[in-house]
Amino acid sequence: MLDAAVKAFSQILSPPMRSILWRSIGLALMLIVVLAIGLQRLLSWFATSGQGWAEAMLGPGFHTPLDVLAWIVSIAAGLGVVVGAVFLMPAITSLVAGVFVDEVADHVEREHYPAERPGTALPLGLAMTEGVKTALLTILVYLIALPFVLFAGAGFIAFFIATAWLLGREYFELAAMRFRPPAEAKAMRRQSAAVIFTAGLVIAAFVSIPIVNLATPLFGMAFMVHMHKRLSGRRPEMIEPGRKTRVPVI
Known part of the structure; x- marks a missing residue:
């Protein structure tokens, strides 16, 4: 897994990937501004008007918890775009990844697996x-x-674990679906859930680094292309009907 991460990181800095990197960064920055402004306005609405609406819906017994929540939300809204840029980065990289998935995967497969069948876009x-x-x-x-x-950093721990699970899940399935139907790719991800979650922790650490995290779509996709290749090599073989030779299930 460490070898896969090192290969992915070194390749995103290589000349063939630079064009994708700059386009990915540009799209990510645009989405950061749009989503962060939207989040700031949503939080501002809740801090001013939403609290009264929520109390009317939930009843007076929720007044104190809603006061505390409104106070927290007010702080977040005051930080505005900064909060959005930090906490929405994993969501932003998920959107960007969908645009560049095949370009990144093609480069990785050509450089590291030239003798193997390339994936389907x-x-x-x-x-x-x-x-x-x-x-x-x-x-x-x-x-x-x-x-x-x-509260004692519990939210940040939850953010990190959720990010690892969500991004590990997405990038692996995107890499696997280049070779398998979506249902089979998802089944493979479930069968290797522990390994993929651990790989997701690497992506979550990457996306938590300011500035560097703008390259997360490239790193995450390249990393999971390697992980999919490794996990495919571990899968049991089967004998195709009418044939005597054994072929790996990929």
Whole structure:
């Protein structure tokens, strides 16, 4: 796994990947501004008007918890775009990954696995759908964990674990779907859940580094291309009907 991470990191800095890197950074920065402004406005609305609406819906017994939540949200809204840029970066990289998945994977496969069958490019709609689903789920998880941010770091631990699971899941499935139907790729991810979550921790650490995390779509995709190749090599072989030779299931 460490070898895969080193190969992925070194390749994103190579000349063939630089064009993808700059385009990925540009798209990420644009999405950061759009999503961060949207988050700031949502938090500002909750801090001013949403508290009264929520108390009317939940009842007066929730007044104190809602006061505390509104106080936390007010701080977050005051930080505005900075908060959005930090906490929405995993969601942003999920969206960007859907755009560049095949370009990154093609470069990795050509350089490191030239003798093997190349993957099949994913339909853009499928890649973007997976990215949007992961981004929305990431935002939902983060909003749930947000009230715990100021309590002994529990929120940050939850953010990190959720990021590892979500990004590890997305990047691996994107890499696997270049060689397998979506249902089979998801089944493979479930069968290797512990390994993929551990690999997701590496991606979560990468995305937590300011500035460097703008390259997460390239690193995450390249890393999971290597992980998919390694896990495919471990899978049992099967005998195709009508043949005597054994072929690996890939």
